[in-house]
Every structure is written in structure tokens, then in C-alpha cells.
Amino acid sequence: MKSVKTTLNCIGVNTNRNISVLGDLFGFLQHRVPTDPDPSVKASVSVQAQLRAMVGRHIHLNMITVGFDALSASDQQTAANKVDYAVYRTRNIFAQAALGVGRVEHYVISAAQSNGRDDLGSEGEADDLSDEWSVPNNGIDVFLVRNISDSDYIGISPVPGDCDKGDKDDGLIGGESNLGFESFSRTVAHELGHFLDLSHNHGDSCPTTTDGQNNLMAQCRCALSARTSVQLTSSQGSTMRGRCQVHDGC
Secondary structure (H helix, E strand, O other), rough: OHHHHHHHHHOOOOOOOOHHHHHHHOOOOOOHHHHHOOOOOOOOOHHHHHHHHOOOEEEEEEEEOOOHHHHHHHHHHHHHHHHHHHHHHHHHHOOOEEEEEEEEEEEEEEOOOOOOEEEEEEEEHHHHHHHHHOOOOOOOEEEEEEEOOOOOOOOOOOOOOOOOOOOOOOOOEEEOOOOHHHHHHHHHHHHHHHHOOOOOOOOOOOOOOHHHHHHHOOOOOOOOOOOOOOOOOOOEEEEEEOOOEEEEOO
């Protein structure tokens, strides 16, 4: 198995500085394992499992918070905890489809810089946000906004996302800060599924089977649980792994 430093170099992390395993290898904003919202469960990570995951196909993420500075100090802390939990949960959810989460970088757009896009009132505003901002690297831009006033969605993504940065559909809205921990993390993973060419697993009506309702790509109104409705099929995994945003193994 390759070393941590070799793997970090492979996924594009600058190792010519002090390295944090929890920050650089696992992508946690606060450089610590997030707390599971279920007090009976202790969240944990495995360096060995992460190094093995990077041998296979994987994606890189840019977690971009928008307007979180307008939250109260306590709400900012809670929002940071949600971001780290979303990274943790997305990695675990995608692992079942043999898709790793590699480099995770964190970026901030202040409320003042956002031109009002920290509170999205329409799908058009969501599209404008991803059009106006982009990180010039090979990671997927995941915008996390302070609020979504439009009641039609809690996250939104093109299906699929564009392959090239600078194209119209090159980013997604992963959720809003006031969602609960489980809803926030599931929304991030669900919208990433869309970006990687997964459609909803149902039409206008909700799935009628338990497996369908427990699938990650069931809409939130159809999911049995924000925590447990995160399953992916073999076919869905194959679709995601074949997308242009997915990188070869290290």
C-alpha cells in the first residue's frame, strides 16, 4: 500500500508543508472527525481504508460555503460541523458504489461577495451562483448556501454536470445551512449523484418498494429516512464511476 504522502501527492495535495491527516487526507474543515448526530454512534475513519479507496476511481470536491458569515457565531459553528459531517457521510455513502472521495478543499464566499446569492430565491439564482463562481481545479464545485427561500428545492444540480470548468453546468447547490445534519449530508450526496449522471429513481410518484424509497436518488419527500435512505445500486455506481469528473486510481 502506498504511503499517505504518496497518495496525497497523487490526489493533488501540496505536501511541501505540515500535513494534517484529518484535514488533508479526509478533507475535514476542522481537522477532526465529526460527531455523529446519533449520540449512540461514534464516527470513525480509517487511514488504511482511505488509502485503499484512492487506488480506485474517485472524485475531488470543492466545498464552497456562501454567506455563512451572516449567521450567528453559534450557527456558524453548527454549520461547520454539518459541512464536515456531509464530507464524512458522502465518503461512506459513495464507498458502497466503489467510488472514493479524494481531495476535499474548502472555500468561502462571504455574504457581501455573494451578490445576494447566499439566499437563493429561484432556480435561476442557483444557476447564476455556479456560473459566477468556480474553483479552477479538477474538483466538483459544491455550493452550500446560507438559505434557500425557494420552497421547490433544498438542493439542485444539473444531470449530468459539465465536464469542463467554465461551462454552464459546472457546479451544484448541495444544500442550505438550516437543514438538519442528516438532511444536509444526504442532500449533498444526492445532488452529487445528479451531477454524476444519476436521475431520480422514480417519476412523479414516489417509489413503491422499500428498496426504492431507501435509495439515495429518491427525492427527500419519498425517502424513508434522511439517515438510512442512501443506498446505491450496482448500476448507479457504474454510471457514476464512468463520468468525466471521476479520476483514475492512484
